[in-house]
Every structure is written in structure tokens, then in C-alpha cells.
Amino acid sequence: MALLQGEDRKQIQQLFAERLTEPVTIHLYTQRASPLAVPSHECQTCRDTGALLAELAELSDKLTIVTHDFVEEAEEAKRRGIERIPALVFEGKGRGTVRYFGIPAGYEFAVLLEAVLDAARGTTGLAPATKQRIADLPKPVHLEVLVTPT
């Protein structure tokens, strides 16, 4: 069954047509579906996350999904600092790194759409003082925002 339904699809398609004007790639780190998966190590939301992103990519030719296997590409995942899946890495015009961990469903679906549009735009409405401060940091900053979908 499709995760995105008729009216939602149309609205997202229109949103993307208006605002997704530059290419964006989402790198999805996931787990290959395997009959040998150990139940306790199974990624509960990987399959649905992959399906959701695939449906989203159908709605704009500017959006590309690249799927990576967390186990087979462990070295690259480690280099990107990805310790858990599903993980989405947004690649566009942004200068730093924006990621999403878990399934971006429910209320978090809006966060996914915003992250895609932000990556396409690459600019923000941050105050000049904030921009200046973060352009000139003495060491890297890692912001983790914990949310729940309900």
C-alpha cells in the first residue's frame, strides 16, 4: 500500500514544484532485508523509511535517494558518524551536516519536507550575530534534537 495518498501526493508535488528548485540528495543508511536477520538486531522502521523516501522521490526530479547498506558500507557510515539506522543525510547547498535518525513519519514528516527544502535553498533567516558566531567556531558543534512522532 502506498504510504503517501492521493491528495497529499498532489500537495507535496506542488510544494516541490514551487520550492524544490535545486537538486537534493538524501543518503539513506538502512538494513538490507534478509531472511537471516536476527530479530533483536532488526531495524524496525528501515523498510518503511525506504518506501516513504522512494515515494517522495517520485514527486520531484530534483530529489534523489541513494541507499546505503549500514553493514556492507560500515566504513563510510563510520566516517559520516552514523551509529544507528535508519539514518538520512541531506545533501544540497547547506555548508554543514543535517541528518535525521528514525522514521520521519507522522508529525515528523513535516520535518522531512522542511529538511529537503532547506537543503535545496542553503540559506537561513538566522540573525547576523548568529551567522558570524557559527562561521567562526573554535571546534565542531554537534546539535542533537530529540523528538517523538506524536
Next chain:
Amino acid sequence: MALESPHVTADVIEASEFPELIQRYGVRGVPKTVINGTVGVEGAVPEAALLNRLNEALA
């Protein structure tokens, strides 16, 4: 911030899927923002307040 600076990594984490993080950061309410694994702020954080906490985390 992560859009503006190459020094910033911003993660959104669906906490219920990763209970170990709820425990590690002592999350009682969401959203919760954690800076460099140490400084935590609960609730929505205005830009200026986040910048202050960021400076604190870097001090």
C-alpha cells in the same frame, strides 16, 4: 545553523526508536536539544537562547 556553517552538524532523532539516547541524555520531555553531548535544553529554543547555550558548551 548546520546550513550556514561547515562546523555544525544538526541531527533530528526520533527518540522512541533509540531508547538508549533517552537514557543517556535523561530525556523527560521533547523536543530536547543536546549540544556536543553535554549541554541540554528542553522545549523549543529561541535562536538567541540556543546561541547562549552553544557558547556555554564551547566554554
